[in-house]
Amino acid sequence: MATADRVIDARGSFCPGPLMEMIRAIKTAEVGQVVEVLTSDSGSRTDIPKWAEKAGQELVEVVNGDDGDAILVRKVK
Amino acid sequence: MPKRLLVVGSGTAGLMVANLVARALEGKLQHHEVEITVLGERDDYIYQPGFLYVAFDLMDPRSLVRPVRDLLHPRVHFVHDRAQRVDAESRTVSTEGGVSLPYDYLVIATGSRIRPEEVPGLAEDAHWFYTLDGAVKLREALQDLRGGRIAVSVGIPHKCPVAPVEFTLMLDAWARTRGLRDALEITYTYPVARAHTIPAVAAFAEAEFERREIKVETFFNMESVDTGTHVLHSQEGTDVAYDLLVTVPPHRGDAFGGASGLAGAGDWYPTDRQFLRVQGHDNIFAVGDTTDLPVSKAGSVAHFESEVVADNLVGLLSEGRRPGHTYAGRAFCFIETGLEEATYISFDFQHPPVVPTPSRSIHFFKQTYNQIHWASLKAVI
Ligand SMILES: Cc1cc2nc3c(=O)[nH]c(=O)nc-3n(C[C@H](O)[C@H](O)[C@H](O)COP(=O)(O)OP(=O)(O)OC[C@H]3O[C@@H](n4cnc5c(N)ncnc54)[C@H](O)[C@@H]3O)c2cc1C
Numbered sequence: 204m205a206t207a208d209r210v211i212d213a214r215g216s217f218c219p220g221p222l223m224e225m226i227r228a229i230k231t232a233e234v235g236q237v238v239e240v241l242t243s244d245s246g247s248r249t250d251i252p253k254w255a256e257k258a259g260q261e262l263v264e265v266v267n268g269d270d271g272d273a274i275l276v277r278k279v280k
Numbered sequence: 281m282p283k284r285l286l287v288v289g290s291g292t293a294g295l296m297v298a299n300l301v302a303r304a305l306e307g308k309l310q311h312h313e314v315e316i317t318v319l320g321e322r323d324d325y326i327y328q329p330g331f332l333y334v335a336f337d338l339m340d341p342r343s344l345v346r347p348v349r350d351l352l353h354p355r356v357h358f359v360h361d362r363a364q365r366v367d368a369e370s371r372t373v374s375t376e377g378g379v380s381l382p383y384d385y386l387v388i389a390t391g392s393r394i395r396p397e398e399v400p401g402l403a404e405d406a407h408w409f410y411t412l413d414g415a416v417k418l419r420e421a422l423q424d425l426r427g428g429r430i431a432v433s434v435g436i437p438h439k440c441p442v443a444p445v446e447f448t449l450m451l452d453a454w455a456r457t458r459g460l461r462d463a464l465e466i467t468y469t470y471p472v473a474r475a476h477t478i479p480a481v482a483a484f485a486e487a488e489f490e491r492r493e494i495k496v497e498t499f500f501n502m503e504s505v506d507t508g509t510h511v512l513h514s515q516e517g518t519d520v521a522y523d524l525l526v527t528v529p530p531h532r533g534d535a536f537g538g539a540s541g542l543a544g545a546g547d548w549y550p551t552d553r554q555f556l557r558v559q560g561h562d563n564i565f566a567v568g569d570t571t572d573l574p575v576s577k578a579g580s581v582a583h584f585e586s587e588v589v590a591d592n593l594v595g596l597l598s599e600g601r602r603p604g605h606t607y608a609g610r611a612f613c614f615i616e617t618g619l620e621e622a623t624y625i626s627f628d629f630q631h632p633p634v635v636p637t638p639s640r641s642i643h644f645f646k647q648t649y650n651q652i653h654w655a656s657l658k659a660v661i
Pocket of ligand 1: 288289290293294320327328329330331332362391409411534536568569570577613614
């Protein structure tokens, strides 16, 4: 698994939701940095990759775990 | 020496915590065993949910403002000044006015504020209903409106998760009653994949928007505004042209937390989700909008969190009892869906909300709450 520069534990959250945590973190991250969001919200598995694609950011990895997923996105611009 | 509780912020959470503890410990306050001080940069309290109604000329702005002193328990001290820095070592908070206030327990309830300046051009060209002045200005703009393209654009993070949906649905209903709706094109933009972060609210809003011919742009995070051509650009590369731009700007915590080295990114306080203590400090609590918790920034959350923190403070102040009451992520929001109907959501960390069918009676409850709120702040109900 790739290593992240910043890890956000958003497990158990419904609102504002792990995707918003990711967007917020990417907005403040440096270009080249990787943000990892831990999430138990099944919607994140599709939403975060979809956002990364629309925003032109790089989806690094989605790791499925027992108590949630880890989703890693690199800020490329 | 009395035990000292200092509360920074005289908004919803600050007043509730101070009043709840004061009511529970009246005897100790009277005998100077406990002392409670609220430090607030404003000496009036403003009921923010009223801004939505001010924008549509449905409430008098003056009815939303009351002196802090009238809302505080008589035995709670009020210091009208701005907190500048916390020194956790010496357990003091210094103020802009040059005063140093000591504490045994500190509650930080400094809320969240809009930061339109984070999006270049936004402050110059957009309206908002997230401050009292802004709501009054927007009211004037709406009174002058004869038609055109209105964009309602939402930034993250922001307080009151449902207010943008409410504003948009109320705008539609308001325009219909004025015979203006056919002359308007309304576009709602939202930062995530759906029209709202909460799936049930998103499904509800998307169906309503479609039925009312309101356009939706998702994955739209405001990046800049071209004030010459009146075009809003997103981080994702999409544009929306407008004649009237109404925004919910992204928010931040108060800068005082960062200056004290206690708050993190966005000036939000890293807060433990059970006891609401600021990370690394057993005697400092964060309540309301200013936490970094994955919960809505809403008055109801401030209320439920205040109850938990106040109960724990009562134990700590009276007998040094370890905090036992925990916060479960409880939140409740009314959703106005027009000028005469409303619905609501109720949820916590473990239970996502559902959206009941809107009704006139729920709208009536919300109108009633707008009055009850004052008693709730005083902790008399
Ligand atoms: C348009 C709108 C509609 C809303 N509708 C609803 C609704 O329907 N339901 C709902 O539940 N919530 C609603 N809310 C949200 C609700 O108003 C807030 O979530 C709530 O007020 C948060 O309480 P708080 O105490 O954390 O912050 P606030 O009530 O904002 O209080 C913070 C206080 O701290 C003070 N302060 C900040 N920094 C300092 C400092 N350094 N020193 C001294 N004082 C300081 C501020 O001046 C302020 O008085 C709405 C908000 C808006 C804007």
